[in-house]
Structures are given as structure tokens and as C-alpha cells.
Amino acid sequence: MGNGPAGSEDPATVPLSAADLEEICAIIYRRSGMVFGETKRYYIERRVADLISQRQAQSARHYISILRADARETELLINSFTVNETYFYRELHQLACLGNSILPEIIRTKKPGDRIRIWSMPCSSGEEPYSIAIWLLENWPLVDAYNIEIVGSDIDTSILRQAVEGIYGDRSVSRLSADIIDRYFEPVDLQQRRLIKDIRESVSFVKGNIVDRQSLAALGSFDVIFCRNLLIYFDDVARETAVHNIHEMLYPGGYICLGHTESMSRITETFEPVRYPDAIVYRETRDK
Secondary structure: OOOOOHHHOOHHHOOOOHHHHHHHHHHHHHHHOEOOOHHHHHHHHHHHHHHHHHHOOOOHHHHHHHHHHOHHHHHHHHHHHOOOOOOOOOOHHHHHHHHHHHHHHHHHHOOOOOEEEEEEOOOOOOHHHHHHHHHHHHHOOOOOOOEEEEEEEEOOHHHHHHHHHOEEEOOOOOOOOHHHHHHHEEEOOOOEEEEOHHHHOOEEEEEOOOOOHHHHHHHOOEEEEEEOOOHHHEOHHHHHHHHHHHHHHEEEEEEEEEOOOOOOOOOOOOEEEEEOOOOEEEEEOOOO
């Protein structure tokens, strides 16, 4: 399978040799922990072909040489492979668990005015961390008694820019009541709405790579981490690295909420499952 000039055929069908595919997958893995391979060839070729065309590279090999030399190009490659499927009030039972069970446990060791830190990663275009902010305002009576800090992070820099803008279409807000939409969003046009300034300013967004501890160093520690449907994209090595970093980012006794198909029990013994009425979550068990 040859690698002709990108302009010689439809960019959507530019093929990759086995060696090209392997090297691109290795670059993605080293930078993000995400595992891709031959079984995802079509998915990979479509995204890489678009990037080859945008960069006006002469071939896949030429594009790979650009990746090696240009960290920004590698960032664009990673951005194109991240999955940004999300919407407001996704997995609502975990938000209920946060207010009904997790936060009441956390404030046992805090006093009014103390800081509670919540981290959403990957945060995608912001629906999850903004959902946390809205849900707490609507449902947790003590929301004003504590200094709640919500941080969203993602490896995809382009999606973070969207999160900061806070503009969403009908699909993103389809799970919200008309009353909440009216109170927390302002119309942009017939199809889009923008979160009000107070909510946008209640969440901080930063770039972060969960398999790169150095990229997380400035974030500090958290009481609660939402990390849903990320670990399923990692192999065992990257998954263990991610979980170790998550553990290091939690305050002693802190909590993590995973996706419904994920489990800490198969990865590490440093978290214990906690069965609350609304959801099963995991609590950090080792002193640091």
C-alpha cells in the first residue's frame, strides 16, 4: 500500500502503510495514553488524511516528519483523536450522589467558608463541569456556605476553547428543563445558547494530560474527581499510570466518579468502592 501525494486522491482515502500506522499510533500513545491500532485503521486514516491535507504534506511519511519536529502539530493530531461526546446533566445519578452523599461526607472535616475542589477530566466542551455548577446551585442547600472551586481539564486544546466560550446547541441542553435553560442561558441565535457569565466564571479550564504528571502539577489536589469514560481508551500500562496520577491528585479520603462501565477494583487497591443510594463511587484509601 503506497503513500502517494496527498493531493493525488481524495484526502478521505489516503492510505497508511503498516509502518506509518504503527508510528502514528505510537505518537498518540506516548502523548495521550490512548491505544489505537490496525483494528481502527479506517478511523485513523480518515483523521490523518484530513491533517495531511490541511498541512499540505506530500505524503504520510512527510507528515510524520512534521509530527516529529513540531509539538504543535502533534497537539493537533491528539485533538483530532479525542472523543467529545457529552451533554448537560449526563449521568445525573452521579450529580445526585455528589450532593446527597459525597459532599455531606467531605464537609465533616471542613468548616463553613472552607474550599471544596472538584475536578472534571476530560471535560470536553464544558458540559460536565458546568453541569456540576448548575446542579449544586439548584440542589445543594449548602452551596453558598463553602468556597466551591470547579476545574475542567482536557488534552484537547481546541475543545477547551469551546468550553470557555460556553456556547451550546439544542442537543447539549436537551436534558435540561426549560426553566433551567431560561435562567442559565442566553440566546445566541435560533440554534445556540450561551451560558450566563456567572456560570462561565464559576469553572476554570486548563490543559491537562492524565498520563503526564508534570502537566498536572499546577492543578493542586481535589476533594472529588469526575473521570468518566476515559480509562476505557487506555491499555493496562497507561491505565495504571492514569490511576496513580488520579490518586496523587486527591486529598486523603477523596472521591472519584467513573463511567458506568469502568471499575477501579480491577486496576488498583488504593481505592475502595462506596455504594451510596444514587451511585457507586470510589474513595481514596491511603494516607499521603
